[in-house]
Amino acid sequence: MSILSWNGRGAGSTETVQELQEIRRKYFPDFLFLMETKQKLSYMEGLKKDLGYDDLVTVEPEGLSGGLAVMWKKNFKVEILVCDKRIVDCKVGMGSLSFFLTCVYGDPVVARRRVVWDRLMVLAVTRDEAWVLVGDFNELLNNEEKSGGAVRVESSFWDFWHMTSSCKLRELRSFGNSLSWAGWRDRVWVQCRLDRSFGNDEWYNLFPRSQVEYMDMLSSDHRPIKVCFSYEPENVRRGRFFFDRRMLGKDGIEEAVRRGWAGGGSDVGVDLMERISNCRKELARWKKSSGANSQDRIVIIKSSLQSEIARHAPDAERMRFLKRELSVAYR
Structure with missing residues (x-):
């Protein structure tokens, strides 16, 4: 099972929707937590349907944010136990098991951040079952969780650390680049670990193999993070052909279809399914010989973009160019 959390900075943009569709295709997480949607309920209902989810709870944006x-x-x-602009808290049942899930969006304003931590500590008082927290906490535990920018005084981390300690939370083990946010601050490229997940002792007892994957940073300045908390067998279907609409208009695609259709001969008695089967085979050969698998270019662009983001002084124009190229490659 899995939970995906992402500050996508606008659920209505073409790039964000493309990335969500790609995440849905690859992983289809059981829960999807989105922050800064900037969209009202009617739009989010449509997105829920498009992504294949069954239920939804939203918090309306305030103006344009x-x-x-x-x-x-x-x-x-x-x-749903709590639902507001900082916390969506719920109790989840799955068969005979249950746990608490708290989706957190830490306040961007430093002076108001402690209010969120106080509320979480109040919730912790009654949490005697498995509890997992996930989201963009907008805060760090120490200076090692950032790259670039000014060094912060140690006392500035105390409130956040005190909350995790008082709630008896432990950070879930993770892999990937945990510097989940990146951006320019006073002409300096800064990266920070803002997105994360914690669990209490009961959570670890129930799901001891829980882990967080920090995914690629593409259309947003935040990485999506995926929390996996049980064994998930992957249904890998090898050798089957699936038509990719992005092949339409590519050089040689029409000729491949014509060859496949004619492959059964001109006899009107040739079975329709045989002709379709021949078309599949020709398209598969075309993809292999031309290197036209649309995923190849996406992988290359993603890799280039991640390499540029990870630099201490990345080229802003190159990042914009790669993001545009990625958007085109998804079409």
């Missing part, structure tokens, strides 16, 4: 959404599959029984 804010907005939260949590989507989930119907095989989970979800009771």
Whole structure:
């Protein structure tokens, strides 16, 4: 099972929707937590349907900013306990098991951040079952969780650390680049670990192999993070052909279809399914010989973009160029 959390900086942009569709195709997480949706309920209902989710709870944006959404599959029984612009807290049932899930969007304003930590400490008082927290906390535990920019005084981390300690939370083990946010601050490229996940002792007892994957940073200045908390067998279907609409208009695609259709001969008695089968084979050969698998170019562009982001002084124009190229490659 899995939970995906992402500050996508606008669920209505073409690039964000493309990335969500790609995440859905590859992983289809059981829960999807989106921050800064900047969209009202009617739009999010449509997005929920497009992504294949069954249920949804939202927090409306304020003007042109804010907005939260949590989507989930119907095989989970979800009771919403708290729902506001900083916290969506719920109790999740799955068969005979249950746990608490708290989706957190830390306040961007430093002076108001402690209010969120105080609220989480109040929740912790009654949490005697498994509890997992995930989201963009907008805060660090120490200076080692940032690259670039001014060094912060140690006392500035105390409130956040005190909350995790008081709630008896432990950070879930992770892999990937954990510097989950990147941006320019006073002409300096800064990267920070803002997005993360914590669990209490009961969570670790129930799901001891829980882990977080920090994914690629593409259309947003935040990386999506994926929390996996049970064994998930992958249904790898090898050797099957699936038509990719992005092949349309490519050089040689029409000729490949014509060859496949004519492959059964001109006899009107040739079975329709045989002609379709021949078309599949020709398209598969075309993809292999021309290197036209649309994923190849996407992988190359993603790799180039991640390499540029990871530099201490990345080229802003090159990052914009690569993001444009990635958007085109997804079409």
